[in-house]
Amino acid sequence: MHSPLHRQSVFIVEDDASVRDALSLLLSLRGYPTALFACAEDFLGALTPDWRGVVIADIRMPGMSGLEMQEALAKHPSRLPVIIITGHGDLAAARQAFRWNAVDFIEKPFDHAQLLAAIERGMAGLPPDASALGTRPAATALSQREREVLALVVDGVDNRGIGERLGISPRTVEVHKSRIMTKLGARNLAELMRIANAAGKDAA
Known part of the structure; x- marks a missing residue:
């Protein structure tokens, strides 16, 4: 896991190493510092109130799910905005994600432009879909x-x-x-x- 910078970073919480690495490469090429975590527990254990940026979290991970992590994060002082990604999306999962104010709910394989737009909205502190x-x-x-x-x-x-x-x-x-x-x-x-x-x- 790379140490997150105090400037705005993208925190990638994903159990699939190939997806983590691909996202990190994509975002690094766009100028975003990234911090990588293999599970929700590792991310929440490392999280401090001074971290700034956006979280990308997969729904299905060993242990705590991305949605459970999102709920815990909503109560954390950092209040980092969350983008949920999933290969197993359904309406109930989307509804739960947006109940906890997800920036977006994106199904794999996702469109890079959609993901980058969601990150920009999260970084700008907009409501989940105010720009759209x-x-x-x-x-x-x-x-x-x-x-x-x-x-x-x-x-x-x-x-x-x-x-x-x-x-x-x-x-x-x-x-x-x-x-x-x-x-x-x-x-x-x-x-x-x-x-x-x-x-x-x-x-x-």
């Missing part, structure tokens, strides 16, 4: 039915459950979700969760 929200249509552009569907999506209800609550078919739910994502500029459900979370669920 400024370029996207307002949630008020959604119809009443679309707002109802979005509220249930954010709560983690699946298509069948949404259909049962609203009296529509799962296929119709899928159509509504597709329209919502188009209107809000979301590329996937994880990004839709990020947009809704950053807006304080006003879209619902």
Whole structure:
């Protein structure tokens, strides 16, 4: 593990050594100092309140998960912003990550531009998606039915459950979700969760 610098660094918490090294190389080429940790326990054990920067954490690691680490970090004096990366993403995991104010939730293999943009947002101290929200249509552009569907999506209800609550078919739910994502500029459900979370669920 490289000693973190007092200027803003990227702290990579990932059990896969090849992913750690690849991220470190990518970020070093972009001018970011990096500090590497193989598990959440090592990172939290070394963390001090004077560290500055952004944390990139994998969800699935031996011992404490990335989401559990994020929850612990939210209560730490350093209050470092966190970007969650995962090869096993699902809506429930995304919802939990954003509940603890993740900067982003990115599925592997991830787009480098998306990751770098998330790091920049975290370094700048912006809300999770404030920069992106400024370029996207307002949630008020959604119809009443679309707002109802979005509220249930954010709560983690699946298509069948949404259909049962609203009296529509799962296929119709899928159509509504597709329209919502188009209107809000979301590329996937994880990004839709990020947009809704950053807006304080006003879209619902």
